[in-house]
Amino acid sequence: MEVRHTTNPNDVKQYTTERLRSEFLIDSLFAAGEINMVYSHYDRVVTGGAIPINGSLTLEDKETLKTEYFLERREVGIINIGAEGKVVVDGQEYSLNKRDCLYVGLGNQEVTFESSNSSDPAKFYFVSSLAHKQYPTKKIPIEEAEPNRLGSDSESNKRTIYKYIHQDGIQSCQLMMGMTLLEPNNMWNTMPAHLHDRRMEVYLYFDLDQEDSRVFHFMGEPNETRHLVVKNEQAVLSPPWSIHSGVGTNNYTFIWAMAGENYTFTDMDSVKMEELK
Numbered sequence: 001m002e003v004r005h006t007t008n009p010n011d012v013k014q015y016t017t018e019r020l021r022s023e024f025l026i027d028s029l030f031a032a033g034e035i036n037m038v039y040s041h042y043d044r045v046v047t048g049g050a051i052p053i054n055g056s057l058t059l060e061d062k063e064t065l066k067t068e069y070f071l072e073r074r075e076v077g078i079i080n081i082g083a084e085g086k087v088v089v090d091g092q093e094y095s096l097n098k099r100d101c102l103y104v105g106l107g108n109q110e111v112t113f114e115s116s117n118s119s120d121p122a123k124f125y126f127v128s129s130l131a132h133k134q135y136p137t138k139k140i141p142i143e144e145a146e147p148n149r150l151g152s153d154s155e156s157n158k159r160t161i162y163k164y165i166h167q168d169g170i171q172s173c174q175l176m177m178g179m180t181l182l183e184p185n186n187m188w189n190t191m192p193a194h195l196h197d198r199r200m201e202v203y204l205y206f207d208l209d210q211e212d213s214r215v216f217h218f219m220g221e222p223n224e225t226r227h228l229v230v231k232n233e234q235a236v237l238s239p240p241w242s243i244h245s246g247v248g249t250n251n252y253t254f255i256w257a258m259a260g261e262n263y264t265f266t267d268m269d270s271v272k273m274e275e276l277k
């Protein structure tokens, strides 16, 4: 898998667009019949995508992790963003429809992905972080996730945050994961912006409804922002020192995942509008 190192915010001020994209944008996670992963040194989070077509794909990379199996020292959250498929965890099958989430804990030795129909395949997005204890493998459909409604039409940021893996939901060591759905004609996410220097975060943007749709994702320290132009099914690594917010040219949905120091979703430092530059 590709390995990305961490960056210092003072250095990032000098980056060209190309360098910024190569450090923070994950532009090709999803390819038919492949599993692709990026290992970030931010909290050692692995971000991945799998589209099984002919048979199953296995979650593994001994070469990079130097462990016997992927979850020997890790946990993983998996969300299906495609058609129906299944994840098999040490022989136990979990069927996932679009937007369903599965948490798989430390110590499970074999995790494989399969599509129910190869002509309309599943697309599994996953984020994995380090784990010290085994929590039970658990599936949660979006209907059972805790919704948190935010924003307003006048601010164009009316949206629902669904929390899957968190303190009051599926239990994990440090991984938090959920999905935010924007109401039609609402384009802004995570504005007003926030920081959490205790945790890194990854955003996956998907369901951008036109070929030409883009999300302008804002990152950087609040007084030194930059943007990344993001296409459908691309992800962004957000360092702990960076805001993470976006505005779309069309409707979209995104999956957020965090790992780091604490396990408190509400541990956020809000950024005042006058601080943003």
Ligand SMILES: O=C(O)C(=O)C[C@H](O)C(=O)CO
Pocket (backbone or CB within 6 Å): 159, 161, 179, 180, 189, 190, 191, 196, 201, 244, 256, 258, 268
């Ligand atoms: O729409 C939002 O606002 C979010 O979804 C925010 C993320 O959940 C987040 O950044 C959590 O720290």
Ligand SMILES: [Zn+2]
Pocket (backbone or CB within 6 Å): 194, 195, 196, 201, 244
């Ligand atoms: Zn955040």
